[in-house]
Amino acid sequence: xxxxxxxxxxxxxxxxxxxxxxxxxxxxxxxxxxxxxxxxxxxxxxxxxxxxxxxxxxxxxxxxxxxxxxxxxxxxxxxxxxxxxxxxxxxxxxxxxxxxxxxxxxxxxxxxxxx
Numbered sequence: 001x002x003x004x005x006x007x008x009x010x011x012x013x014x015x016x017x018x019x020x021x022x023x024x025x026x027x028x029x030x031x032x033x034x035x036x037x038x039x040x041x042x043x044x045x046x047x048x049x050x051x052x053x054x055x056x057x058x059x060x061x062x063x064x065x066x067x068x069x070x071x072x073x074x075x076x077x078x079x080x081x082x083x084x085x086x087x088x089x090x091x092x093x094x095x096x097x098x099x100x101x102x103x104x105x106x107x108x109x110x111x112x113x114x115x
Contacts, residue, residue: 047074048085051092055099064099067092 051071054063071093078086 042082042084045074045078045081045083045085045089047071047077048083048089048092050074051096052088053092055092055095058099061099061103064096064103067096067099071096 047070051067051074054070055067057063059066071089074085074089074092077083078089
């Protein structure tokens with residue numbers, strides 16, 4: 001078989017075909033034999049989300065304490081399990097400490113005013 005410019009294809013069979021190189025699809029529920037096309041998404045740690053939300057909201061400063069607790073527990077779980085959400089846990093911890101700092105400042109001002 002020849003191309004329009006006079007060249008011949010190797011083996012005389014024409015242009016290369018682009019069929020299914022991996023064979024038939026796997027049975028239902030079975031992973032493909034050649035691997036997944038992309039990595040499965042990481043699971044985001046729920047305590048990291050809770051830490052960030054409570055760090056933002058503060059909830060009369062009890063939210064700041066809970067943001068610290070949830071944030072530190074989430075960081076430990078993320079290290080152990082390999083979950084996603086490390087940045088949210090860190091942000092929750094930082095915002096929790098900011099809230100605790102404002103709470104301490106409020107107590108110091110209340111004591112100073114009452115003296």
